[in-house]
Amino acid sequence: MAISFDRSTKTFYLDGRSITYAFTVNSYGYAEHLYFGKKISHDPLFFTRGGGMGDHEPLPPEVRRGYASYDMMWTECSFHGTGDYREPCVLVENAAGDRLSDLLFAGYEILSEKPRIPGMPSSRGGETLVLHLADKFTAFSADLYYTVWEDEDVIARRAVYRNGADTPAKLRRAYSFSLSLPGQEYDAISFYGGWARERTPERTPIGHHVYAIDSKRCSSSASLNPFLVIAGRHTDEDRGEAIGVSLVYSSSFVLKAQGTGGGDTLLTGGVNDFDFGYHMEPGEEFYTPEVLLAYSDEGLGGMSRAMHDLLRDHLIQPRYVKSSRPLLLNNWEGTTFHFTYEKLAAIVDAVKGTGIDTFVLDDGWFGKREDPSSGLGDWFVNEQKLEGGLDRLIEHVHGAGMKFGLWFEPEMISEDSEIYRAHPDYAIGVPGRDHCRTRQQLMMDLTRADVRDYIADSVNKILHSHQIDYVKWDYNRDVTEQYTLGLPPERQSEFAYRFALGVYDLFERIVEGNPDIFFEGCASGGARFDPAVLAYFPQIWTSDDSDAEERTKIQTGTSYAYPLSSMACHLSSCPNHQTGRTESFATRADIAHLGATGYELDSTKLTEEEIAAIREQTAEYREMEDLILFGDLYRIDDPFTGNYFSEAIVSKDKSRAYLIAYRRLGGVNSEAHRVKMRGLDPKKNYFVPELSLILSGATLMNVGLIPNFGGHASGDFRTAKFHFEEK
Ligand code: GLA
Numbered sequence: 001m002a003i004s005f006d007r008s009t010k011t012f013y014l015d016g017r018s019i020t021y022a023f024t025v026n027s028y029g030y031a032e033h034l035y036f037g038k039k040i041s042h043d044p045l046f047f048t049r050g051g052g053m054g055d056h057e058p059l060p061p062e063v064r065r066g067y068a069s070y071d072m073m074w075t076e077c078s079f080h081g082t083g084d085y086r087e088p089c090v091l092v093e094n095a096a097g098d099r100l101s102d103l104l105f106a107g108y109e110i111l112s113e114k115p116r117i118p119g120m121p122s123s124r125g126g127e128t129l130v131l132h133l134a135d136k137f138t139a140f141s142a143d144l145y146y147t148v149w150e151d152e153d154v155i156a157r158r159a160v161y162r163n164g165a166d167t168p169a170k171l172r173r174a175y176s177f178s179l180s181l182p183g184q185e186y187d188a189i190s191f192y193g194g195w196a197r198e199r200t201p202e203r204t205p206i207g208h209h210v211y212a213i214d215s216k217r218c219s220s221s222a223s224l225n226p227f228l229v230i231a232g233r234h235t236d237e238d239r240g241e242a243i244g245v246s247l248v249y250s251s252s253f254v255l256k257a258q259g260t261g262g263g264d265t266l267l268t269g270g271v272n273d274f275d276f277g278y279h280m281e282p283g284e285e286f287y288t289p290e291v292l293l294a295y296s297d298e299g300l301g302g303m304s305r306a307m308h309d310l311l312r313d314h315l316i317q318p319r320y321v322k323s324s325r326p327l328l329l330n331n332w333e334g335t336t337f338h339f340t341y342e343k344l345a346a347i348v349d350a351v352k353g354t355g356i357d358t359f360v361l362d363d364g365w366f367g368k369r370e371d372p373s374s375g376l377g378d379w380f381v382n383e384q385k386l387e388g389g390l391d392r393l394i395e396h397v398h399g400a401g402m403k404f405g406l407w408f409e410p411e412m413i414s415e416d417s418e419i420y421r422a423h424p425d426y427a428i429g430v431p432g433r434d435h436c437r438t439r440q441q442l443m444m445d446l447t448r449a450d451v452r453d454y455i456a457d458s459v460n461k462i463l464h465s466h467q468i469d470y471v472k473w474d475y476n477r478d479v480t481e482q483y484t485l486g487l488p489p490e491r492q493s494e495f496a497y498r499f500a501l502g503v504y505d506l507f508e509r510i511v512e513g514n515p516d517i518f519f520e521g522c523a524s525g526g527a528r529f530d531p532a533v534l535a536y537f538p539q540i541w542t543s544d545d546s547d548a549e550e551r552t553k554i555q556t557g558t559s560y561a562y563p564l565s566s567m568a569c570h571l572s573s574c575p576n577h578q579t580g581r582t583e584s585f586a587t588r589a590d591i592a593h594l595g596a597t598g599y600e601l602d603s604t605k606l607t608e609e610e611i612a613a614i615r616e617q618t619a620e621y622r623e624m625e626d627l628i629l630f631g632d633l634y635r636i637d638d639p640f641t642g643n644y645f646s647e648a649i650v651s652k653d654k655s656r657a658y659l660i661a662y663r664r665l666g667g668v669n670s671e672a673h674r675v676k677m678r679g680l681d682p683k684k685n686y687f688v689p690e691l692s693l694i695l696s697g698a699t700l701m702n703v704g705l706i707p708n709f710g711g712h713a714s715g716d717f718r719t720a721k722f723h724f725e726e727k
Pocket of ligand 1 (some may be wrong): 474
């Protein structure tokens with residue numbers, strides 16, 4: 001039993017692999033947090049409460065005590081209006097117009113099977129506690145869901161809010177969780193970015209203020225990932241406590257950390273309450289997205305490994321998460337919109353027999369699309385451009401022994417399209433106001449069922465009438481003019497939330513509806529890289545910046561929350577399409593092979609040596625793919641702070657490992673750079689083919705290795721690799 005309730009102390013304990021989460025029902029009837037951290041025994045935990053004096057004591061005099069103010073209480077769901085001035089988890093406008101709530105413990109259930117969230121993705125498996133809270137005065141209630149897995153170091157939380165009254169109410173804030181942490185010696189690490197520079201870590205001390213990251217775009221976006229790390233002030237990559245907070249949501253979100261006046265720290269967040277309101281009819285429920293809380297006392301690296309395990313074991317699309325990935329060639333950087341059947345057939349022929357096993361036809365095959373200005377929403381083949389239609393090309397690709405993949409951007413609509421001319425109302429917008437155009441395109445109103453029906457039917461028609469093995473699902477702009485013709489005025493501020501539900505409905509009908517097709521996510525590169533997308537797509541295109549140097553940073557930043565198996569990484573041609581930089585073919589392959597890999601170029605322009613190199617690279621990748629996709633990641637040299645990047649990937653049983661080191665700039669007579677291996681078993685012996693030596697894990701981790709970047713005058717952007725095999 002991962003969940004237990006001690007009746008004598010009224011304490012709930014949730015025990016994971018090496019973590020415990022505990023809270024109690026206090027003497028006033030509130031669910032009050034006690035502990036989240038390294039596994040502990042089930043001792044009485046009353047001593048964990050502080051002793052401060054709160055200012056507001058709305059409790060009856062007979063139960064009043066010096067410390068018993070709402071402001072000082074670590075409620076599992078912080079609420080507003082009665083003396084708790086910390087960030088509330090929920091804010092409801094009652095029928096009378098007041099915004100007060102007072103949520104008392106009202107019972108619990110322990111479920112052996114985790115229920116799905118209606119219409120929303122979430123993690124699977126685990127044991128689930130449902131904590132019922134009910135308002136002391138009104139019929140408003142909240143169910144808090146907690147899931148814990150015996151073999152993981154993650155707790156999942158979410159809430160369901162219910163208006164049990166016979167009059168409507170309005171949710172003005174509906175976060176997924178609140179969690180109190182002792183003390184204030186914490187930093188927040190967020191992951192900011194933009195197009196082609198996704199997920200850069202930024203570390204900020206949490207003081208006596210509200211620290212927040214958010215999105216207002218109806219997508220998780222590249223600006224700030226819906227992932228936050230709360231780390232001890234002195235926590236580093238290998239040592240100290242860290243909590244990873246990952247929201248399973250792909251629309252406007254907020255995550256907050258607040259240093260309180262009482263000397264504690266509060267975490268909370270979920271659906272963004274900026275420009276939000278949710279009208280609740282009598283009996284109506286509101287489902288919040290799930291949040292994953294990973295804990296480790298082995299630094300940021302330990303936190304990442306805990307999160308990676310949970311995502312791979314219990315969240316990412318299960319059909320493909322534990323299997324070898326397509327090794328593909330994509331034509332986008334090679335041809336963009338400008339291709340013919342002959343050109344594509346030649347691109348396929350050029351890599352036949354190299355180990356590349358999938359060809360993906362990117363943008364430009366449908367409608368009248370010759371550039372970004374037209375065609376989106378017209379999901380029928382442009383047979384003038386692609387002579388012989390899709391089937392002729394697919395036959396050619398299959399004939400070359402490869403699988404066939406196709407690009408779609410289902411959520412979008414071009415004004416220059418047949419569908420827009422027939423249904424201009426399908427596009428999001430406010431009648432009488434201008435549209436904001438991004439990449440010359442508009443967005444489909446996914447809050448409307450008829451619009452979703454059109455998209456699902458037209459995309460499925462293509463998928464059902466051709467032999468398609470793989471789909472790349474793109475999303476190249478964010479929502480503006482958040483408004484729908486499908487809802488009355490009082491429900492317009494539900495748009496961002498309902499848009500997420502619309503996105504998931506499409507994922508269900510197209511991705512889940514075609515279980516034999518492999519789906520990859522994409523959004524102008526990595527602008528929608530979040531757990532909700534990963535619940536449907538086993539991998540996501542990490543960034544439109546495929547320059548190896550830049551990728552060392554983008555892939556490192558992404559790895560704090562997401563496993564290497566979820567990152568699509570391609571070798572592209574040089575000078576690089578985005579940066580103009582030139583790196584060797586080997587370096588480009590080594591960095592691109594740190595994930596779900598592929599090539600993205602015009603293969604007809606490759607030299608014979610490069611084709612031969614691809615043959616070797618794909619064989620080498622397949623040899624160690626299980627490590628890359630399923631191993632434990634150890635970040636060693638941080639590319640954001642020095643001249644080197646290095647990381648190690650170790651098999652779960654510690655019998656095999658791989659170490660890659662990268663030097664950005666070469667120097668004359670440079671000092672040796674030593675890399676201490678991580679994650680091996682100190683007592684095991686490992687054969688290192690690059691050194692022709694058998695060395696112990698202890699030696700490799702304590703003495704380290706000196707990568708050979710090629711010696712004198714070897715230039716910039718060089719890699720060196722080591723393999724480790726238990727002997
Ligand atoms: C986005 C994607 C690219 C490519 C283009 C096609 O930018 O990130 O990989 O598919 O769209 O228009």
